[in-house]
Amino acid sequence: MTTLRRLESYVCGGWTPGAKEGQTLLDAATGAPVALIDSTGLDFAAVLQHGRAAGASLRTMTFHERAGMLKALGLALMARKEEFYAESLHTGATRADGWVDIEGGIGTMLAFASKGRRELPNARVLTDGEVEVLSKDGSFVAQHILSPLEGVAVHINAFNFPIWGMLEKIAPTLLAGLPCVVKPASQTAYLTELCVRRIIDTGLLPEGALQLICGSVGDLLDHVGEQDAVTFTGSAWTGRKLKTHPAVVANSVRFTMEADSLNASILGPDAVPGTAEFDLFVREVAREMTTKAGQKCTAIRRVIAPRAQVQALVAALRERLDKTALGLPGDEGTRMGPLASLDQRAEVRERIRDLQAVAEIVAGDPDAVRVSSGDSERGAFLNPVLMYADAPKAAAAVHEVEAFGPVSTVMPYDDLDEAVALARMGRGSLVSSVFTGDETVAEKLVLGAAPWHGRVLIGSAETAKSSTGHGSPLAPLVHGGPGRAGGGEEMGGIRGVKHYMQRTAVQGAPRLLSAVTGRWIEGAPTRSGEHPFRKSLAELRIGDQLVTATRTITLEDVEHFAHFTGDTFYAHMDQAAARANPFFDDRVAHGYLIASFAAGLFVEPNPGPVLANYGVDNLRFLSPVYFGDSLQVRLTCKEINPRENAQHGEVRWDCRVTNQRGEVVAQYDVLTMVAKTWPLASEAAA
Template identity: 30%
Template sequence: MDQTPVTIAGTPTTTQESVEVLNPYTGAVVAEVPLCGPDEVDRACTHAKEVLRADDLALHQRVAVLETASRLIAERAEDLARTLAVEAGKPIRTARGEVARAVDTFAFAGAEARHLGGEVLPMAASASGAGKLGFALRVPAGVVAAISPFNFPLNLVAHKLAPAIAAGCPVVLKPAPQTPLTALALVDLLVDAGLPADWISVVTDRRAEAGGPLVEHPVPAVVTFTGSVPVGWGIAAAAPRKRVLLELGSNSPLLVEPDADLDGLAARCGPAAFGFAGQSCISVQRLLVHRSVHDQLVDALARTADGLVVGDPLDEATDVGPLIAPDEADRVQSWIAEAVAAGARVVAGGDREGGVLRPTVVTGVDTDSDLWRREVFGPVVAVRAYDSFDEAIALANDSDFGLHAGVFTNDLRTALRAVRELDFGGVLVNEVPTFRADQQPYGGVRDAGNTREGPAYAIEEMTTLRFVSLQA
């Protein structure tokens, strides 16, 4: 099989060794991409520095690229969705939803770029500033190294590329080894939208052959990474003088008070917990339910889980497809078994069909188990009962992560208390924590990361304020 080339410094590039891209559902090889390493990274970074220095892509041109890209993504939606389904195992209906979000992400980035400016400072407010005109401009922070994960191989790449284009920062992109094809298609689309072919270079690898050299290369001033906690903090440690933007893990809690609509909530928890086999940072993982309605909600959720269709991602009927790799399915099953051995009970799912793990509901999960404390990244909900809202808040906050939390209640005082006391980057009232609007500030605290995404917020991270003073 011929390699699908990557573009480095504007030139289609192949290498002597290849990386196989596998279909997670069938196990078949669907493509081969180059195995890049330090040489390719150095060429990409060195050229990106020259592109930055040339500064020949004016703001209005970047706006046009972003707006045109948004339109082209919509026009090519079905092809992009099918690529997502094949290389990521994402059910086709879910993949179409990701494509629609990427349309918005580029549109929002274009809108933000249209008023990317600065501020005028009241210099005459001090005696030393009298007679001076002062203002601050937002200028590109530098070359951006972007490292993206497998689970949203279109929209999470969009959340890195679109703000960088808006900010005026050339990019060296390392997509996830499991899902490079969607990223390559997006970069080609951006060139079709008018972006110079050398503005974004792509380096592909198996895991760390290009990633380490990219992080440590002296050229990138900004590293934006979405992925695992150990890798993310390792990047921060390896690049102490760079601006490192991290979106990491979560084990999102959902708190359910007695006045919630339980049947409706169970239906909403289906896609929120089990969609894309639970492989989302904000998938519902820890379900905290008031004891008075615990059994009723568990029964409703079990019925929802049992009613979901599992199987081929390209089948229009499929709700839940495979995990990204068989060893990930093995890991999730081992965590379930560990929880059961400690006294938990599986009330739905737990069995496996090839790489597809059926949506699983586990009750009575011990708070020291991996299924509760770590990020499961699989189609599993761990349920515990609570007796008071004090207990629920404490259980939710007792986590290394702090990305999104949800609470269902019709009591305004309870809702406002949750907003005040839940220590998370986002608190969603009468909404599952899996919800994300692409224009919102998205990010967390503790091991969930250190930044906020969303085009407006990422553009700010990728620019620097430059103060200018003019003597009148």
């Protein structure tokens, strides 16, 4: 007799089983026992304290170091993906379903690693926005900064994505410098536990940066404090209960909820049968109904279509859904696996009965299961069910009741205003989609739906091959929605990282604020001497500055530049037309001529530590430059970001161009790649 695997929690530095045998978890497709789960006996207050203590080591790392850690971790997990796929079959997920969860989750972690290296400085503090000047002489300024919270992020996840649901949350959290405690839903916790084991095995994370609770969270939330954060994915009812927990309320704990919602997809009136948009709509609705057996928080629950197209739409969906092979998730011919459990199937059937009060079933039978493999009674199988509500405005249930499975309801609209009204009756959703090739229809439907949705996808012929689809949350885009969807946001690129940081307005003298932020601020000390382009990162310091000689702009300069580049805009070439322009008194020099001459003034031409110029940020031309004006450049080292595991780093230079009267005519940041040492280590070795 095989001993059933007991899931363990990873807390306070070790793997710990619950004190009791616990709940038996069953294979979704066969009903066979998979594992036991229990968290009885864990000291949840100690778990939080252990995580908070671990935060110190995370916070000493820079964003680039943490991003590098995430990259190494993502690659290590990708190398073990087949192990996760094998375990994922117990959840009822097909290979395609598992791909979304496993490789989608790891890909999300790698995306955050990449964004951390590309979009964040190699520092421990973020600046947010521009410096605010608070005094006339510039001696008193302010800068908003973002610093990591000093608590723990508690992530309470749903059963449908046991790997993605964890990784999409811990990636931005760890990048921000905040330790995590993950609590997966019990039904599929065995897959999350396996993934966490492999994470811990790598040794890449500081101890305490990631803890796992398999089983109930007990009194964990009783101990959350002001520096902690809690996220929840699941039912709106449970989310509201957690959000109003006394400790969460009393300590103003950051709480983010991503709740199941009644997402809608709208077919435009131009998308008639035979068009690419109609075919795409049919394919997308069917895919969202059957992927993960419809157990997705982003699945299409409400199918909104022009009344004239409804009959053809229902027929097309019925034909497509009838071909969906339901069976064991590991079988090659299976296109849809079972629901997560028999209890989940019973729940979905009950919700279908609720919907039948206002809608009729037009495809599928929830009580007569047809499978291509497996046992229809022992496994939690359910064929796709398509419903139709002819009077959707009066059918409140289709906008309030969610059957969390392969169930969608078609509802007709008579004009675009009604389509928008129906979409909004979901009272806030994670995502909506619009399928149309008509620009006017797209504008009307998207702007009407946007305030009630976290994301809106436009499907059209142009994106048929490239679109990721209605139900795919992506790392750079926000995942969340208003109202019923929970009112929270996750991911969204660096926006998701900032959620786990505190924004603070710091006021003071430029010298002191520059020391706090690690970024030169106007009015902070500067250092002159050797040309800063002759300095490697080992020698360069924030505030190193060059003030150049001057160069006078001539008529010949402007006309040569105009003919050489082809930029013969009238303000540069026609005196009468230039004087008629309210912004100019005479012919003016090209803005890009000013930037080019500025480079000629500050560049040190000989080979040296500056390896490349890779861009200009925030370029603004602030005053016109006329013939006879003299330009001078002040170039100041503003920010230094050494790259990890490379011989160079990025340097941001504040470039200010003035005329003979001291007026600023151009202002921008110059971005360069600079060697850490000079000569380069490879050349020195040679």
